Every structure is written in C-alpha cells, then in structure tokens.
Amino acid sequence: MIVLDSHIWFWWINLEHQWLPAALLTAIQAAPGVGVSAVSCFELALAQQRGRLELPLPAREWFELALTGSDIELLPLTPAIAARAVNLADIHRDPFDRIIIATALELDAQLISVDGIFASYPELADHLIV
DSSP states (O other), rough: OOOHHHHHHHHTTTTTTSSSSSSHHHHHOOSSSSEEHHHHHHHHHHHHHTSOOOOOOHHHHHHHHHHHHEEHHHOOOOOOOOOHHHTSSSSOOHHHHHHHHHHHHHHEEEEEOOOOOGGGGGGGGTEOOO
C-alpha cells in the first residue's frame, strides 16, 4: 500500500502530473493499493476555504469524485493512528502531516510526499518515497 500526502493526491486526481517526479508517478501506477488519509479531505477543504488551493468543484463533490472515480482508498483516522501521530519525533507540529505520517506507519505502508520535512522523521526511514 502507498499512502499519498494531500498535495500528491490533489495532483494525481487533477492530472497535474507535471508536479510529480517520474519515479513517484511510476510508484503510484505500480502500487497494489493506494490510499489517502481522511485528514487529507479536511486539509484540502481548509486550503480551499482559505484561498490557498482551488478545487475544480465544491469540496464535498470533489472528494466524492476523487474517491469513487479512482482506485484510491479513504483511510480512516483510528485511535492507534492518533496516538502514533502524537508520539512521532518532534520535527514539526503540523497535525495534518503528523496524522498522514502516522497512517503510513500504522499500515506499514510507503508514503509519497514532496514535502522536504518528511525526510527528517527517523520513523519514515524505510517508508518514504521521494
């Protein structure tokens, strides 16, 4: 399983593949399963509401199409993921990133992100695809 960071999911679904390095595109296409944390829905909706991102549809409609019209699985925020997110190395405090990282770790999955700070997390040493 590969877990996509929020921006990767947005670019993948909107076919903005020019923002994705070729190796990441290949990894997503070859993955036996691809998922996105439920917190990514909140992160993208908040970014749209704050004017930092433009979804082509209202958030609720975009989420429905982005999930039902693709093979991307919506991954729940579980108590185990919440606890793991809180106990990650104190690299930065972005709760969205911490939950996405913890989701990948709890599922023993690979994580795709172009966020440079993710490589600073020692927990991601064997899980991060950049």
